[in-house]
Amino acid sequence: MNNIEKKPTWIHRLSNAAPYILPYLPPAELSAVALTCKTLHLVARSVTVARSSDASRNSEKLPIPFINSAVDGHPYAYFIYTPTQIISFTDDASRRPWGSFSDGRPDPGLVLSPTVNSVEDRCLCECERSDVDLDLLGCPCSRRKVPGLIWECGSGCMCGPGCRNRVSQSGVSVRLKIVRSVRKGWGLHADQFIKGGEFICEYAGELLTTKEARKRQLEYDKLASSGKRTSALLVVREHLPSGNACMRINIDATRIGNVARFINHSCDGGNLSTVLVRSSGALLPRVCFFASRDILKDEELTFSYGDSGSNTTGSKCFCGSSCCSGIMPSEHT
Numbered sequence: 001m002n003n004i005e006k007k008p009t010w011i012h013r014l015s016n017a018a019p020y021i022l023p024y025l026p027p028a029e030l031s032a033v034a035l036t037c038k039t040l041h042l043v044a045r046s047v048t049v050a051r052s053s054d055a056s057r058n059s060e061k062l063p064i065p066f067i068n069s070a071v072d073g074h075p076y077a078y079f080i081y082t083p084t085q086i087i088s089f090t091d092d093a094s095r096r097p098w099g100s101f102s103d104g105r106p107d108p109g110l111v112l113s114p115t116v117n118s119v120e121d122r123c124l125c126e127c128e129r130s131d132v133d134l135d136l137l138g139c140p141c142s143r144r145k146v147p148g149l150i151w152e153c154g155s156g157c158m159c160g161p162g163c164r165n166r167v168s169q170s171g172v173s174v175r176l177k178i179v180r181s182v183r184k185g186w187g188l189h190a191d192q193f194i195k196g197g198e199f200i201c202e203y204a205g206e207l208l209t210t211k212e213a214r215k216r217q218l219e220y221d222k223l224a225s226s227g228k229r230t231s232a233l234l235v236v237r238e239h240l241p242s243g244n245a246c247m248r249i250n251i252d253a254t255r256i257g258n259v260a261r262f263i264n265h266s267c268d269g270g271n272l273s274t275v276l277v278r279s280s281g282a283l284l285p286r287v288c289f290f291a292s293r294d295i296l297k298d299e300e301l302t303f304s305y306g307d308s309g310s311n312t313t314g315s316k317c318f319c320g321s322s323c324c325s326g327i328m329p330s331e332h333t
């Protein structure tokens, strides 16, 4: 073999580097690159297959595929997956890989680290025992009954991850799929029968300051009015025990989020209930979805985005419920 044959050609170098570079590209750039040569076409196709076969990119226990791209040829929706809420990124998140073997998860240092309670505060329950009712075990966390709020054990407790009072901390455990429809775009659907009361998923995304949330909402409204992009900015208010104070939580799942960003609105309240979950040792509550009734396989999962009375954007609602107001609610950020 002579020297020239031993040296890798530019084609070899390109095919070696492409699997590492192409997952960083957003869809439009990926398709442009795919048109340049056969090698890049093959790599781009495998990135697209990875993206569309599991929106969570192995972050959840079960894959969550995109279905029915036949509606408009979009095989997936592009965003960075985070299984739990994170502090907002300041760098350009659109340049993080998506659909590669490198998982592209946020820097763990940015995930909210729970504060650890003092030893006296720690829950000493035996919640890991499956033979006894949680209330009988005397779990102080599960007995903390606050309307509209669930209290789970957490890092401030002595019990371990097998504890039964950590229902919303195990990630998505039911089979779900993301289905494209003509009028509402992507929507989250059940891919199995789900019993009423079962935990579905957290609403995960970037935790924003109110100032940043207002700024982004203006941007999103502008994009939505030109039909360019849908957004997933959720504002939740927690009434504090004092009764005269309210804490506001802004979660933006538009660019970085989890499957909850695909849940569409229904004027009749849908089949999901939104619950704030606090866990012992964690600084902030998390917003979680539970099935508000039994849900059949293939049914779409929906909840109410709020009251549409004060909407000024005028976007049409296609929830199809008998009490549909015809107009989508708009959050006043």
Ligand SMILES: C[S@@+](CC[C@H](N)C(=O)[O-])C[C@H]1O[C@@H](n2cnc3c(N)ncnc32)[C@H](O)[C@@H]1O
Residues within 6 Å of the ligand: 077, 183, 184, 185, 186, 187, 230, 231, 232, 233, 261, 262, 263, 264, 265, 266, 316, 317, 318, 319, 328
């Ligand atoms: C959180 S996203 C839900 C996922 C979205 N359908 C998508 O394709 O990414 C919210 C957006 O979905 C659309 N949407 C949600 N519910 C809808 C409904 N009932 N009727 C029409 N559009 C809806 C609106 O464009 C809204 O801004």
